[in-house]
Amino acid sequence: MWFPVQTVCLRSRTVCKRGSVGAFLRCLRHLDANVSPFSHSAGRCSQTCQALVYRKHGDPSQVVQLEDVPLPSTGAKDVLVKLLAAPVNPSDINMIQGTYAILPDLPAVGGNEGVAQVIEVGSQVKSLRRGDWVIPRDAGLGTWRTMAVLAEDDVISLPNDIPLLAAATLGVNPCTALRMLSDFEDLKSGDSVIQNAANSGVGQAVIQIAAARGINTINVIRDRSDFTQLSERLEAMGATHVIKEETLRQPEMKELFKTCSKPKLALNGVGGKSATELLRHLQVGGSMVTYGGMSKQPVTVPVSALIFKNVKVLGFWVTQWKRDHSHDGRAFRAMVDELCSLIQRGKLTAPACTEVHLRDYRSALEAAMLPFASSKQVLIM
Amino acid sequence: MWFPVQTVCLRSRTVCKRGSVGAFLRCLRHLDANVSPFSHSAGRCSQTCQALVYRKHGDPSQVVQLEDVPLPSTGAKDVLVKLLAAPVNPSDINMIQGTYAILPDLPAVGGNEGVAQVIEVGSQVKSLRRGDWVIPRDAGLGTWRTMAVLAEDDVISLPNDIPLLAAATLGVNPCTALRMLSDFEDLKSGDSVIQNAANSGVGQAVIQIAAARGINTINVIRDRSDFTQLSERLEAMGATHVIKEETLRQPEMKELFKTCSKPKLALNGVGGKSATELLRHLQVGGSMVTYGGMSKQPVTVPVSALIFKNVKVLGFWVTQWKRDHSHDGRAFRAMVDELCSLIQRGKLTAPACTEVHLRDYRSALEAAMLPFASSKQVLIM
Numbered sequence: 001m002w003f004p005v006q007t008v009c010l011r012s013r014t015v016c017k018r019g020s021v022g023a024f025l026r027c028l029r030h031l032d033a034n035v036s037p038f039s040h041s042a043g044r045c046s047q048t049c050q051a052l053v054y055r056k057h058g059d060p061s062q063v064v065q066l067e068d069v070p071l072p073s074t075g076a077k078d079v080l081v082k083l084l085a086a087p088v089n090p091s092d093i094n095m096i097q098g099t100y101a102i103l104p105d106l107p108a109v110g111g112n113e114g115v116a117q118v119i120e121v122g123s124q125v126k127s128l129r130r131g132d133w134v135i136p137r138d139a140g141l142g143t144w145r146t147m148a149v150l151a152e153d154d155v156i157s158l159p160n161d162i163p164l165l166a167a168a169t170l171g172v173n174p175c176t177a178l179r180m181l182s183d184f185e186d187l188k189s190g191d192s193v194i195q196n197a198a199n200s201g202v203g204q205a206v207i208q209i210a211a212a213r214g215i216n217t218i219n220v221i222r223d224r225s226d227f228t229q230l231s232e233r234l235e236a237m238g239a240t241h242v243i244k245e246e247t248l249r250q251p252e253m254k255e256l257f258k259t260c261s262k263p264k265l266a267l268n269g270v271g272g273k274s275a276t277e278l279l280r281h282l283q284v285g286g287s288m289v290t291y292g293g294m295s296k297q298p299v300t301v302p303v304s305a306l307i308f309k310n311v312k313v314l315g316f317w318v319t320q321w322k323r324d325h326s327h328d329g330r331a332f333r334a335m336v337d338e339l340c341s342l343i344q345r346g347k348l349t350a351p352a353c354t355e356v357h358l359r360d361y362r363s364a365l366e367a368a369m370l371p372f373a374s375s376k377q378v379l380i381m
Numbered sequence: 382m383w384f385p386v387q388t389v390c391l392r393s394r395t396v397c398k399r400g401s402v403g404a405f406l407r408c409l410r411h412l413d414a415n416v417s418p419f420s421h422s423a424g425r426c427s428q429t430c431q432a433l434v435y436r437k438h439g440d441p442s443q444v445v446q447l448e449d450v451p452l453p454s455t456g457a458k459d460v461l462v463k464l465l466a467a468p469v470n471p472s473d474i475n476m477i478q479g480t481y482a483i484l485p486d487l488p489a490v491g492g493n494e495g496v497a498q499v500i501e502v503g504s505q506v507k508s509l510r511r512g513d514w515v516i517p518r519d520a521g522l523g524t525w526r527t528m529a530v531l532a533e534d535d536v537i538s539l540p541n542d543i544p545l546l547a548a549a550t551l552g553v554n555p556c557t558a559l560r561m562l563s564d565f566e567d568l569k570s571g572d573s574v575i576q577n578a579a580n581s582g583v584g585q586a587v588i589q590i591a592a593a594r595g596i597n598t599i600n601v602i603r604d605r606s607d608f609t610q611l612s613e614r615l616e617a618m619g620a621t622h623v624i625k626e627e628t629l630r631q632p633e634m635k636e637l638f639k640t641c642s643k644p645k646l647a648l649n650g651v652g653g654k655s656a657t658e659l660l661r662h663l664q665v666g667g668s669m670v671t672y673g674g675m676s677k678q679p680v681t682v683p684v685s686a687l688i689f690k691n692v693k694v695l696g697f698w699v700t701q702w703k704r705d706h707s708h709d710g711r712a713f714r715a716m717v718d719e720l721c722s723l724i725q726r727g728k729l730t731a732p733a734c735t736e737v738h739l740r741d742y743r744s745a746l747e748a749a750m751l752p753f754a755s756s757k758q759v760l761i762m
Binding site: 301303 | 652671672673674679680681682683686687690693694697698
């Protein structure tokens, strides 16, 4: 329940924008009619796989079911892939609840992210080989399943010498973090970024990518019983400062800014008061980029901050970025290569993850919905 | 009381940025010591003029006094000017109240805008001649006075064949309107802009400049007894639509957008709910620019609008724009020329004004502070 869908009407515009999503919907309609090829291609179904299907919106642990679904044969421009691991992200939960900005028609397979291994390639496929690791190029692929037949263009390859969990969680949070650190302010070594939700998947990626670039991070987390432990973990990742949300309103912020420049960029995954407090510490002319709204509260901006401090209040959605760049794969390729290089050099790790076998999906869904989750649930196929 | 100054700490940074302001402060300190040259130059005081001085912050009609102040002789790089007309703007009131983002040291002369005629030029002055009309380049000049000795660089000339009231009110509101229509979105003929406070000085200039460029304006005003009359007046200026604030939440907006494209740009002089309602009607990817906060409420932005509609929430302050461009007069010159050309072609008029003689300043200050003021008070010297 991050984003009430009724406040924005992008549903019809975005849901079928890429072939993969439309394909996916056709498949599931066929599935319901019990005749279907589970693919965008019109190939004959030769086998089945298992998938986490939901036929109505609601509580994920109630409406999601593990089902056998038909799998078509591999067309000339397709690849047959075996899913290896796929995380449960907040947006996956919101999609199932029916509250996200884009919703596939039902029935649908859950999951928008994950890593798969190519096990068969069509005769006209040029960019992929057997054994390659791939991740989706767009949301809506339905990654919570054991196998899939996909168009070559629906995936992008990764080196398969990076850790499985890093690959499975690369396509959403680290991409969001990298783009927000790259596209809004010209950040140089020694500059600072402030962020709330610093323990989220995005937050941890921000800490690591910023540290690799010599950028200071001021990381805000809600107070909790294991604050010290968590703080030490984030500092070990490269966090310059880790502070509690209430500290933002306290005089010790002055002390902090004696050793660290005022941030040019604020990253907001929370909304509400937390976002307003981030704004208060921004440099004149700086930007606050909102990528999430965990508090379910809007962003409130003092008029004086806009006029006299010239702050810019902006938003970022990695799904839209991918769609805006789908005509030209180079930007996506460059981003994936940069992230993989950071992973290979030990500068970027997956967030803390809990591996759960696909058959135990209910526990993964329930755990993913708990507040203060300090570990990302990842389904292992 | 537009902007509580305590929320932003630019005071020390901006108040003495330009020579004129520093000079002005020196003069008034000298004035208090009864020895002073009333100018930035060190010249001998040969005569006096009258000025509206305040020695403490508070209710303008209480703290402002008409006084004789000394006037120095004109230095080699100075001009002696006779002020002709100077408006009472909300920011002038807020400066006297002590609630604006920039505040001169006290005592100070009120007024930041106005038109003056050059009556004497120093021997090294190149760009100005006797008889020229000039307006201030920066805020803080203290325009509510009969005469002043000013540095050549502190003013910019205007053609003196435009109406006096248009010249007196050109430097703040029409500049704000022109920049907001030019610098945030690439608006083409047929595009739309939505604005609240459409009856303000900025609002009226927006209507006229947009109309001259073929841009539709959707103009929002608060309901009032003379709504029809005001609406007709704004339409006669070129307003495409004039609607009441409550209409923003009503189904008739759908009808309106059948004949007028969704706005790329929203201009907000109000804040609070009014700003949130403007956002609701913005195109995907559009910008809302805040230049005022008449409601004294912050701007509240749904997280979904930032992430999924990619709206940008920005601010504009014409004083800062002028300072940012003070190193290179060309941008300011081009803006003034464009506005004067619109005035000469009958496409831009002064807002509805009430002319008040300088000696009757108290009634002007009181009238300027009334809510729903539909006429700008202009002091005539």
